[in-house]
Amino acid sequence: METSFDQVSYRYGPVQALTEVTFTIPSGQTVALLGANGAGKSTAVDLLLGLKRPNTGKVTVLNGSPHEAVANGRVGAMLQTGGLPTDSTVKEIVDLACRLYGKRRTPKEVLDLAGLTELQRRKVDALSGGQAQRVRFAVAMAGRPELLFLDEPTVALDFKSRRQFWRAVKEDGNTVVFATHHLDEADEYADRVIVIDQGRVIADGPPKLIKGDTSLEHALVKLTEGAE
Numbered sequence: 343m344e345t346s347f348d349q350v351s352y353r354y355g356p357v358q359a360l361t362e363v364t365f366t367i368p369s370g371q372t373v374a375l376l377g378a379n380g381a382g383k384s385t386a387v388d389l390l391l392g393l394k395r396p397n398t399g400k401v402t403v404l405n406g407s408p409h410e411a412v413a414n415g416r417v418g419a420m421l422q423t424g425g426l427p428t429d430s431t432v433k434e435i436v437d438l439a440c441r442l443y444g445k446r447r448t449p450k451e452v453l454d455l456a457g458l459t460e461l462q463r464r465k466v467d468a469l470s471g472g473q474a475q476r477v478r479f480a481v482a483m484a485g486r487p488e489l490l491f492l493d494e495p496t497v498a499l500d501f502k503s504r505r506q507f508w509r510a511v512k513e514d515g516n517t518v519v520f521a522t523h524h525l526d527e528a529d530e531y532a533d534r535v536i537v538i539d540q541g542r543v544i545a546d547g548p549p550k551l552i553k554g555d556t557s558l559e560h561a562l563v564k565l566t567e568g569a570e
Contacts, residue, residue: 343368343404343405343488344366344367344368344369344404344405345366345390345402345403345489345519346364346365346366346402347364347365347386347389348399348401349399350362350364350389350401352385352389352394352396352397353397358541359382359385360382360385360396360538360542361541361542362399363386363399363541364399365536365546367517367519368517369517370515370517371518372518372520372531372532372533372534373533373534373535373536374521374522374528374531374532374534374535374536374549375387375519375521375536376522376523376525376538377523378523378561379523381538381540382538383493383521383523384422384521387521389401389408390408390519391408391412391419391491392409392411392412403489404488411489415444415485416487416488416489417487417489418483418484418489418491419490419491419492419493420479420490420491420492420493421478421491422493422494422497426466426474426477427466428465428466428467429466429467430466431462431463431464432453432461432465432469432480433453433462435466435477435481436449436452436458436477436480436484439452439481439484439485440452442485443485443486444485446484446485446486447483447484447485447486452480452483453480455480455483455510455514456476456477456479456480457503457506457510458473458476458480461473471497472498472499472503475495475496475497475499475507476499476507479495479510483510483514487516488516488517489517490511490516491520492518492520492521493520493521494521494522495507495520495522496508496522496524496527508530525553525562528549529550532549534546534548534549535547535549535552537558544558544561545558545561
């Protein structure tokens with residue numbers, strides 16, 4: 343099963359977010375979309391989820407259209423945007439997610455996977471930012487997805503929580519695409535890194551090769567400095 347961009351471009355009015363982006367992700371890979379804030383990473387994830395349609399080019403998800411893959415429950419996503427119902431408990435949200443996905447996982451499995459068992463009775467408005475991220479992760483994993491999209495997934499997570507998070511992702515064995523502007527995170531957890539700069543793919547390869555490519559020095563400095 344492959345997921346791919348074929349000469350995909352997308353613009354917001356006069357702003358060109360992506361320009362002729364092409365890549366193919368085979369089943370089982372963990373791929374980092376690496377770039378500074380505003381580089382086009384989140385736009386790429388939105389296109390893969392069918393939340394946007396490309397102006398030109400073709401997007402394929404699990405050998406079909408993004409809409410089909412999402413509608414059939416084959417895709418899980420953890421996005422930066424999108425709120426959680428503040429008057430619900432963690433367990434109520436997880437229970438609902440499991441039912442929506444046809445009980446492919448039990449609530450107990452999902453709570454354990456996301457490290458939320460001890461927080462299951464807590465209401466969302468009483469959670470820290472990192473704990474809320476773990477609830478979003480639980481919802482994304484409830485359907486046992488074949489393909490998992492993560493948009494800046496470890497924002498608000500401390501070091502220990504970040505390692506627990508990635509351990510859970512890796513143990514599940516699915517295909518993972520995550521957008522990040524942290525070079526160290528891409529280096530540690532990705533099998534492959536696709537570097538996006540100003541809406542274009544400027545490098546694609548194993549993390550060690552990306553870090554050792556002197557032609558990428560300017561783009562990697564922007565990441566290190568947190569530049570836009």
